[in-house]
Amino acid sequence: MALSHSILATLIGRGKSLSGYDLAKEFNSSVGFYWKTTHQQIYRELARLEKEGMVTSEVVKQKDRPDKKIYNITDTGKVHLIGWIAEPSIPTPIKEDMLVKMYVGFLVPKDILIKELQQLKDLHEEKLRLFREYEKIYFSDVKNMPVKGKYRYLNLRTGINFELFHIRWCEEAIEFLNNEFE
Amino acid sequence: MALSHSILATLIGRGKSLSGYDLAKEFNSSVGFYWKTTHQQIYRELARLEKEGMVTSEVVKQKDRPDKKIYNITDTGKVHLIGWIAEPSIPTPIKEDMLVKMYVGFLVPKDILIKELQQLKDLHEEKLRLFREYEKIYFSDVKNMPVKGKYRYLNLRTGINFELFHIRWCEEAIEFLNNEFE
DNA sequence: TCACACTATGCAACAAGTTGAATATTATAC
């Protein structure tokens, strides 16, 4: 399972203690484009990681806002994470609603599909703009960045390519629907 | 949820009754690249779909092999599926192990990452070859195909683009690791 | 001051997905 690994990775990646709330924000911001989840799952997972000795927690009292519990990765957690990195990855299969819809696209007027593809394309273009902006602001001088930053740039590049793939796919599908169908 | 929709779609798409076993094969063959699952989940989902009146089943006695239960989509099922198609799709977020690994790539020697990326690339290239072969055999004359076939071709194209995206990503990452890191 | 947004954590229930095994028949290869 990779959520636990994502949590450990974020704890190391950010280089400081984070609360469940911090982690949730991280996972759902533009930065955390590589993993999506809910805060409930994160809290549940953190409790388990603590039970397994992968992280330790500490309550921090706050005056201006509710108290929080911040987490640190342990040596056990770090060893576990490094071991996981070296395991071979298997390709993630596609599970895309739009593909299922397309498979039975003949059941509805093609305009419906075109409209949906256009909507999907818009959403991906918005995301792409965000990533590109992020690239411009934080990664204009990658060559001179510390290693950590370079790895983060690699990830951002993937996010950009991922969006480009989806945009191209939507365009190809729309064009195909317009030209090949009457 | 889209597994139930995938099952209904496959039942319509194939235009004939299928058993749970047939469906499982379909979902895990090169054709069913748009959705992956296990036979257990399919059997469970079929039972539920039947309870909800989306499909009907019928036991077929066989002499040469174990008896089977074949499923048909009902009008209710078809209406439900068409309704679902018209609902707007939301982009599928990335959940890719390799991205998490890359995020903390600085924890291991870069050779480990390069090796993994190479392995991943090989797997995607194999899949791409399969899809391209499939394209050549079944879709050489798309313009003159029935509508159903055209939609299936659209899906195959997406599969091809998906593999190309992953291959390009792996290449970019390997190159980056080789050039930008010392 | 009232509503709303933000910070912060957690429970409960459910839906979806995975893993392992049991059962039974027939076909094929060694």
Place this chain on the structure above:
DNA sequence: GTATAATATTCAACTTGTTGCATAGTGTGA
């Protein structure tokens, strides 16, 4: 004749992911 692969279905247990709700304090704008 023996092992194995393929056909065919199902149960049980578990993990992962989602949805809704509860609680509780602070900050901000209308």
